[in-house]
Amino acid sequence: MVFPSVYEMTNPLTTVAKQHMWEYFTGNIISPRRWKVTVAGGTVSMADSANDGVKLSVAGVNYKATISSGGDGNPSARQFYHQNCTFIASFKFDAGQASTIQAIGLSNGTISSPRSSGLSSASISDVTNLGIYYVDHGDGSGVVVNTSTTDKVDTNWNTVKISLNSSSHITTTINGNAIGSTITTDVPTHRMAPVAHIDSGVTKNMYVNYMEVYNT
Amino acid sequence: MTKSIYDQLNAYGTVAKQRMVEDFSGWQYDDDRWGNVVQITGSSGAVSMNDTNDGGLKVSTGTNDEAMLAFNDIRQFDYTSCGFVSVSRTTCSNIAHGQNRTGIKYDNDGTFSTGDLISMECGYNNQKISLFTASATGYERTTSSIDRDTVYHSYKGLISDGSATLTIDGVLECTTSTNLPTKKMQPFIYNASSSTASSAETRYLEVFNT
Numbered sequence: 001m002v003f004p005s006v007y008e009m010t011n012p013l014t015t016v017a018k019q020h021m022w023e024y025f026t027g028n029i030i031s032p033r034r035w036k037v038t039v040a041g042g043t044v045s046m047a048d049s050a051n052d053g054v055k056l057s058v059a060g061v062n063y064k065a066t067i068s069s070g071g072d073g074n075p076s077a078r079q080f081y082h083q084n085c086t087f088i089a090s091f092k093f094d095a096g097q098a099s100t101i102q103a104i105g106l107s108n109g110t111i112s113s114p115r116s117s118g119l120s121s122a123s124i125s126d127v128t129n130l131g132i133y134y135v136d137h138g139d140g141s142g143v144v145v146n147t148s149t150t151d152k153v154d155t156n157w158n159t160v161k162i163s164l165n166s167s168s169h170i171t172t173t174i175n176g177n178a179i180g181s182t183i184t185t186d187v188p189t190h191r192m193a194p195v196a197h198i199d200s201g202v203t204k205n206m207y208v209n210y211m212e213v214y215n216t
Numbered sequence: 217m218t219k220s221i222y223d224q225l226n227a228y229g230t231v232a233k234q235r236m237v238e239d240f241s242g243w244q245y246d247d248d249r250w251g252n253v254v255q256i257t258g259s260s261g262a263v264s265m266n267d268t269n270d271g272g273l274k275v276s277t278g279t280n281d282e283a284m285l286a287f288n289d290i291r292q293f294d295y296t297s298c299g300f301v302s303v304s305r306t307t308c309s310n311i312a313h314g315q316n317r318t319g320i321k322y323d324n325d326g327t328f329s330t331g332d333l334i335s336m337e338c339g340y341n342n343q344k345i346s347l348f349t350a351s352a353t354g355y356e357r358t359t360s361s362i363d364r365d366t367v368y369h370s371y372k373g374l375i376s377d378g379s380a381t382l383t384i385d386g387v388l389e390c391t392t393s394t395n396l397p398t399k400k401m402q403p404f405i406y407n408a409s410s411s412t413a414s415s416a417e418t419r420y421l422e423v424f425n426t
Contacts, residue, residue: 001218002227005372006237007301007422009224014386016370017303019270019419021241034242071243077265079241079272079419110243191269193243213241215270 010214018215019079021069021194025053025209036071038111040064042198051157052092053209061099061201067208070110070193078108081215082120082188087162090210091196095155096129099201103136104208105162106192113197117143120188122162122170123195124179126153133179135172139186149180157209164188233425234292236403240265240272240419251288256326257281261407270368272419274307275407282408286324291400293320295332297426298401299374304418306339306407311364314414315339317348319373320401320423329355332397333404334380336371338364340410347373347382347390351398358382360389368419376426 003009011017023034030037030044037044042058042065056065070078080087085106093102105123107114114123114136121138125146133151138144151174161173168187172179194213198206218224226232238249245263253263253275261283266274277283300319308314317328319335330352337348337357344359362369362384372383375396382390403423407416 001224003224005299005301005422005424006221006225006235007370007372007420009221011370012386013301013370013372013383016368016385017420019239019241019272021239031242031246033244033246033248036243069242071265071267075243075264076267077241077243077271078267079265079269081269 020214022212023210030054030067034069035067036110038066038072047207051209052207054207056196056198056206058198058200059203064197064199066111066195066197068110068193068195070195072111076110078110078191078193080106080192080213081164082190082192083164083166083168084216085164086214086216087194088159088212089208090157090159092157092207093126093153093155094204094206096126096131096153097200097202097204098129100128100204101199102126102206104160104196105136106213107195108140108190108192110193110195113199114195115144115146119144120190120192122164122188124160124162124172133174135170135180135183137170137183137186138188140189145186147180147183151179235424236422238421245273250285251324254284254286254324256283266417270419272417274415274417275405276413276415277407277409278413279409279411282326282406284404284406286321286404287402289324289402291322291402293401293423294425295375295397295399295401297376299372299424299426300403301420301422302336302371302418303368303420304371304416305366305368306414306416307366308339308409308412308414310412311339311366312341313410313412315408316416317406318371318416318418318421319404321404322397322399322401324402332399332401334373334375334397336373336382345384347380347392349380349392349395349397351395354395356392356395358390358392360384362389
């Protein structure tokens with residue numbers, strides 16, 4: 001089937017499309033207009049290697065690197081619902097280590113880890129060498145809850161899909177397989193933007209070669 | 217499953233033509249792709265990303281001003297066979313005080329009635345959302361059956377075989393063969409305000425040659 005437009009690949013014209021972004025992370029630099037890059041000692045660069053997209057790197061105590069399309073408050077653009085929204089990303093985490101946090105997903109806080117207290121968040125993470133995925137979820141008040149799964153983190157390329165339904169309940173898959181159970185508490189209450197974050201005391205690299213978010 | 221976007225948009229053996237897809241997501245508008253806002257009347261025209269659900273990009277103007285955003289006269293679209301798909305709206309609480317046109321146009325300026333363009337048009341004194349076409353010989357406003365409003369609609373405009381059409385929310389509403397453009401064109405978003413400030417909000421725009 002040949003579609004007459006990109007629009008009609010995902011929506012019939014009878015449907016007024018909602019916000020939908022997709023990013024392949026190719027090119028000379030990450031687009032500074034689309035992505036707010038926030039680093040503390042870390043770096044964000046395009047990877048000069050096959051399939052590796054954008055690379056978030058850190059190399060020392062309290063080094064951090066974050067990308068988000070939501071801006072930094074001056075201005076901000078958080079255009080995705082806390083309900084009825086889907087996030088997809090292909091990513092590659094680095095090997096776990098005691099001081100390392102790697103996270104990717106949706107958050108209304110856009111220049112820091114989506115695990116930071118007080119945020120509306122729906123993301124996944126790998127922390128402190130525990131070797132399993134966490135589903136991070138916050139309702140904008142108090143700590144972001146980190147719900148453990150039994151699914152092991154590896155250093156391969158993986159695809160995460162985070163779906164928020166009409167009650168903000170969160171379901172998460174890795175490579176098409178559900179991880180954890182549906183999250184029904186401490187769910188987001190604020191519109192959000194996609195974010196990827198790494199924080200480590202030692203040299204670590206996190207890669208992302210695809211990200212897509214859409215309201216449904 | 218077809219893995220190639222190319223193959224999903226072009227029949228086998230077809231050489232693809234120019235296409236532009238803009239999802240208006242991100243914390244700042246892409247001023248590498250788009251030029252600076254063009255102040256047509258007054259100086260209040262501004263462009264920014266909308267920090268709201270589904271907000272896309274907004275081109276706003278203060279009272280009695282008009283402004284537009286385009287490609288700074290980089291014109292890659294063929295007036296004989298091209299089209300656009302947009303999802304857009306005008307925000308003006310008094311719809312008679314604001315006007316949005318989104319489409320494809322020759323000049324990066326306020327030449328509309330004798331310009332070269334095809335666009336949707338919503339607002340001002342025209343009670344119906346319309347297809348607006350123009351060339352050096354004049355303009356044509358072809359009205360649809362849909363009353364002007366402030367909600368988002370999907371618009372698809374096409375020029376083909378000497379005719380222009382506008383489909384609104386999936387329904388073919390307007391057809392004309394009068395005053396079609398005769399020059400190469402660029403994507404544009406235009407907003408005008410009379411006695412109430414307003415914005416043209418767009419969360420998707422695709423322009424293509426066929």
